[in-house]
Amino acid sequence: MKQPGEELQETLTELDDRAVVDYLIKNPEFFIRNARAVEAIRVPHPVRGTVSLVEWHMARARNHIHVLEENMALLMEQAIANEGLFYRLLYLQRSLTAASSLDDMLMRFHRWARDLGLAGASLRLFPDRWRL
Template sequence: MKQPGEELQETVTELDDRAVVDYLLRNPEFFIRNARVVEEMRVPHPVRGTVSLVEWHMARSRNHINQLEENMTLLMEQASTNESLFYRLLHLQARLASAHSLDEFLSRFHRWARELGLAGRNDSSFP
């Protein structure tokens, strides 16, 4: 249960936080005018106690960069997989286009499916 003054304190803090955020959004030059103070500001840190605002911002930027690099790696891996699949399908299309009968077409298609490990699937795509 909250003490009588705690709820009021939370409201005042929220109003103060909101007022500070609004002020900074309206006055982005604040950080230029007060560069020395910004360098001296300390932010609570869960492991190191406190860190400078600059260190805090740099750590957040490093984390963001690491996430972007991980995403880029995943995208490149997916692009490589997609490229491989594209060429397999292109080769399949050429093989199927040169079939002279439906039986030959299906035979080539089933061979391709087996090569990819798709044979034996209970799917309407593979009659």
């Protein structure tokens, strides 16, 4: 006959990672009910041996924030580049509408492209009733 502790141990070893995750998702109040236990939980750490669950969670949050800050910096750089391109295109539009002829318009367009550092540029003209 098995001792009550042995049965409990067998039941606990039958739990797998998915069951633990499912339980925690279904019972978010677990961490409130067991605040002291959460503080005592240790997570393996490759450098420091083990860290508390709270430290582990904070480290993950810091890493996530760092990645988000890098992404935001890249987005800001792209936005600045897009703003510059927008104003250059605005200048081109003003310049092209001020052209006195088609040849003048093409000359202005190619000068704009050259000043922008483009290897080449072309215009595609459509009739008044064009379709995609």
